[in-house]
Amino acid sequence: MIDLRSDTVTRPSAEMRRVMFEAPVGDDVWGDDPSVTHLEHYLAERTGKAAALFLPSGTQSNLVALLSHCQRGDEYLVDQQAHTYRLEGGGAAVLGGIQPQPLDGLNTGELPLAKLKAAIKPVDPHFARTRLLTLENTFHGQVLDADHVAQTTALAREQGLATHLDGARIGNAAAASGSSLEALCAPFDTVSICCSKGLGAPMGSVLVGPEAFIATATRWRKVVGGGLRQVGSMAAACEYALDHHLPQLIQDHEKAERLAAGLAAIDGITVTAQATNMVFVAFEDSAFAPEPLHAWLAEQGILVGALYAPRFVTHRDVSMADIDQVVAAFRDYFQRLTR
Structure with a gap:
């Protein structure tokens, strides 16, 4: 069959299967899986971030990021059409008491700066506390404009907001723009990188960011049921995909x-x-x-x-x-x- 439903249907190549079969494994909840540890160090270095955390899926990676950035009663700013708002089951609200503030974007993943600034709530007990800005790259296949990303994240920092990127297809953004993963991740505090979809690993996303943040995210991963045991074969598939399939x-x-x-x-x-x-x-x-x-x-x-x-x-x-x-x-x- 010729399957054009999504790039999530890709299957591991023969060489990826061999790497998976040979990967050393251990109990990752105990921090004993060498293949997972290697993937996390590898991707932290490649993205220019201090630390990384392996998770089963992009949805869980984004959820854990939101839970780690925000507390109950906080809100995050997000494009009305973004995956974290529309297609992830409302997890932040359901499981974290975090309120999304959806904004009408430009159908490119870009948020008008004036509209973004107007959506940030003043410090007042009547309002949810605006804590986080989230963007997505690629956005419906489109690569975010680098200048707009710089302006948007700069505005967020000026207003005291953290920034998170849903980088489910950041590999496609890198391939299309010629930019490195590090350059695409640099404007953001945290980034979720999916290793399945077009990269072809069977499962797995990696959340990258500061060490203290990743320590908090590790706890939230456990809370939402994302702690994994002998999962080194999957981590090895992700690393193989990043090395061989991304280009x-x-x-x-x-x-x-x-x-x-x-x-x-x-x-x-x-x-x-x-x-x-x-x-x-x-x-x-x-x-x-x-x-x-x-x-x-x-x-x-x-x-x-x-x-x-x-x-x-x-x-x-x-x-x-x-x-x-x-x-x-x-x-x-x-x-x-x-x-």
Whole structure:
């Protein structure tokens, strides 16, 4: 099957599986897993941060970051469309009593500075205490503008706020911009880096930041059930992905560009956006029913997400030949509609 639902569907390569099989393991809750310890030191150094913590998922990594930055009754500022606000189960509010303050951004992950500053609450018992600014990179596939990040995080610091980056696809941002992980992480106090998705590890995210913060985060990881035992095989997969798969992410971007160009040439489809490894489309006929198309694509061995909000995501398990096959399937379908 050609699977364009998400880059979360990537599978470990044969070499990654070998590295996983051979990785030394121990009890990570006791701090005894050498592969986890090595990954944490490796990524702390690579991002220019003092310390790091291995967690099972990006959602838990972001949650632990929010719980470590904020206390009950505090709030964090976040884009209305950001993953931490919309797609992580409301964990900060449910489990931490932390109030999100969602803001209307620019559909690029950027928050207007005036709007951001106006959202920061004065010190007053009537208000939640504004403690944290969170951004996301990439944001719906788009790389955050470096100048805007600098201005936004500078404003946060001036107002006494901490800063956290959801870097679920920061590898794609690095590949697209040519920036290093350290440069992309530098403006933020803490960063969550996902090693699955396009990087292809089976699981795992790493939270990086100051030593005292990571010590607090380690406790919160335990509280929310994220303490792991013999997990060195997964940590080894993450390190392998960072070393070997990150430089290859640019190939996924090229596949997305090819897919966007092919779909844009088909009558009935409008490509609304393409950034890094994501392609967004709209169907021009307002009466168009997506269910038959979904079924048609499945018959052709192509899996896509919900076609009411169509997003196609390329990754290392999709080839250029697969992209051409997908474009041909869409073309055949829409040609049939006009006969």
